[in-house]
Amino acid sequence: MENNRYKDIPHKTIERLSQYRRALHICADKGKTNIFSHEIASLLHITAVQVRRDLMLIGYSGSLRKGYNINDLVRLIGDLIDSPEGQKVAIFGMGNLGRAIINYFQGKREKLTITAGFDINPEKTNRVIDGIYCYPVEKAVDVIHKEGIKIGILTVPGDQADETVNIMVDAGIKGILNYTPTPVEVPDDVYLEEYNMISSIEKVAFYVKENKS
Amino acid sequence: MENNRYKDIPHKTIERLSQYRRALHICADKGKTNIFSHEIASLLHITAVQVRRDLMLIGYSGSLRKGYNINDLVRLIGDLIDSPEGQKVAIFGMGNLGRAIINYFQGKREKLTITAGFDINPEKTNRVIDGIYCYPVEKAVDVIHKEGIKIGILTVPGDQADETVNIMVDAGIKGILNYTPTPVEVPDDVYLEEYNMISSIEKVAFYVKENKS
DNA sequence: CCATTTTTGTTATTCATTTAACAGTGCAAA
DNA sequence: TTTGCACTGTTAAATGAATAACAAAAATGG
Numbered sequence: 001m002e003n004n005r006y007k008d009i010p011h012k013t014i015e016r017l018s019q020y021r022r023a024l025h026i027c028a029d030k031g032k033t034n035i036f037s038h039e040i041a042s043l044l045h046i047t048a049v050q051v052r053r054d055l056m057l058i059g060y061s062g063s064l065r066k067g068y069n070i071n072d073l074v075r076l077i078g079d080l081i082d083s084p085e086g087q088k089v090a091i092f093g094m095g096n097l098g099r100a101i102i103n104y105f106q107g108k109r110e111k112l113t114i115t116a117g118f119d120i121n122p123e124k125t126n127r128v129i130d131g132i133y134c135y136p137v138e139k140a141v142d143v144i145h146k147e148g149i150k151i152g153i154l155t156v157p158g159d160q161a162d163e164t165v166n167i168m169v170d171a172g173i174k175g176i177l178n179y180t181p182t183p184v185e186v187p188d189d190v191y192l193e194e195y196n197m198i199s200s201i202e203k204v205a206f207y208v209k210e211n212k213s
Numbered sequence: 214m215e216n217n218r219y220k221d222i223p224h225k226t227i228e229r230l231s232q233y234r235r236a237l238h239i240c241a242d243k244g245k246t247n248i249f250s251h252e253i254a255s256l257l258h259i260t261a262v263q264v265r266r267d268l269m270l271i272g273y274s275g276s277l278r279k280g281y282n283i284n285d286l287v288r289l290i291g292d293l294i295d296s297p298e299g300q301k302v303a304i305f306g307m308g309n310l311g312r313a314i315i316n317y318f319q320g321k322r323e324k325l326t327i328t329a330g331f332d333i334n335p336e337k338t339n340r341v342i343d344g345i346y347c348y349p350v351e352k353a354v355d356v357i358h359k360e361g362i363k364i365g366i367l368t369v370p371g372d373q374a375d376e377t378v379n380i381m382v383d384a385g386i387k388g389i390l391n392y393t394p395t396p397v398e399v400p401d402d403v404y405l406e407e408y409n410m411i412s413s414i415e416k417v418a419f420y421v422k423e424n425k426s
Numbered sequence: 427c428c429a430t431t432t433t434t435g436t437t438a439t440t441c442a443t444t445t446a447a448c449a450g451t452g453c454a455a456a
Numbered sequence: 457t458t459t460g461c462a463c464t465g466t467t468a469a470a471t472g473a474a475t476a477a478c479a480a481a482a483a484t485g486g
């Protein structure tokens with residue numbers, strides 16, 4: 001019945017596929033045409049079994065003697081994780097973090113483009129920052145509707161997280177990546193991914209401390 | 214034999230404890246003295262069972278009728294995840310991302326301070342940026358040794374990740390948080406946490422696309 | 427032509443984490 | 457008193473993810 005045959009692929013596999021693709025692009029640029037599972041594994045510092053298992057899940061078969069064809073694999077990963085018509089992304093909060101993401105990301109992915117930025121600071125709004133036009137948040141609903149943006153990245157200060165998420169949801173955003181230290185809530189039909197940078201630092205600090213003893 | 218009684222606490226619990234503490238601080242500032250597991254849960258948008266289970270793991274008992282004492286709990290979490298003598302952190306790469314982390318983080322944690330920044334860009338080095346002194350990377354080994362820095366955050370461009378990690382490890386860094394799109398390798402005695410922002414965005418995009426159909 | 431090597435694809439197992447189930451406790455109201 | 461309620465703390469089950477184990481295939485070298 002369901003035609004979304006990929007629903008049961010583990011979240012972690014999806015993340016790794018994105019990383020495989022990046023590594024494969026680099027290999028292809030070097031003129032490589034084929035690659036073994038253990039080569040991919042060593043690029044990402046994971047195990048070859050995990051690579052093969054991930055590729056099994058997406059139904060790609062390599063050649064027994066030559067490994068995987070890089071171009072085919074890149075294409076297949078694209079078929080799986082990209083949307084053929086492309087997807088637009090908006091950044092909420094054009095501070096350092098928002099701009100860092102723009103610089104890391106923009107232009108690297110054919111099917112995923114950062115299309116708009118939003119901020120409340122009048123010094124930032126109504127002009128282009130790092131190649132992205134920055135609107136005042138009041139325009140968010142309009143712009144997001146008109147552009148058909150479905151993905152939003154939240155990089156505002158923690159105390160503005162909740163109100164900004166409400167705006168995003170109202171405007172029709174269906175996937176949010178929250179980099180704010182404040183956990184937020186969204187309706188069931190909105191996919192939410194939270195990443196708390198402060199917790200990550202504290203976690204590293206904890207394991208450093210523990211190893212020492 | 215082992216006196217590190219906390220070695221078997223799940224990684225995910227450590228992350229949440231850091232988040233509990235943040236939420237508890239906010240509650241304490243509002244004058245609250247006690248809190249129930251379901252209140253903490255709703256602040257973080259998780260379940261009350263999970264909160265109770267985490268607190269059980271660190272051996273804290275609340276009162277049946279009044280819930281948990283906020284001050285006691287904050288103190289206990291601190292005893293667990295903080296290092297009593299404090300820990301110093303260095304940022305490698307003082308671009309937008311490095312500065313975003315400084316601004317999110319600095320001054321928020323008593324026992325964890327960002328002490329130095331490093332960069333290769335001469336326009337950034339040998340001066341204070343966002344309150345942190347930025348050294349040229351050549352000075353890294355010296356400074357890290359002298360300051361006793363054990364934790365490093367990697368925010369350089371992807372193509373400089375490997376060489377920078379080597380410098381960090383040589384200098385004596387024992388915990389690395391890698392925000393670069395490039396996976397890196399470290400010796401066994403160095404704790405490594407990788408976070409790939411690009412994968413996260415692609416993951417959100419994937420689940421948005423899938424939900425649509 | 428057969429044994430050896432190398433690699434893939436898949437199933438089984440183990441490990442980690444979350445969720446569920448429920449016993450125990452103390453207060454409050456009848 | 458005692459019944460009900462709203463909690464906590466803990467054990468048990470379910471889910472999710474990584475790792476291990478191994479069969480099958482194809483090239484290579486004797």
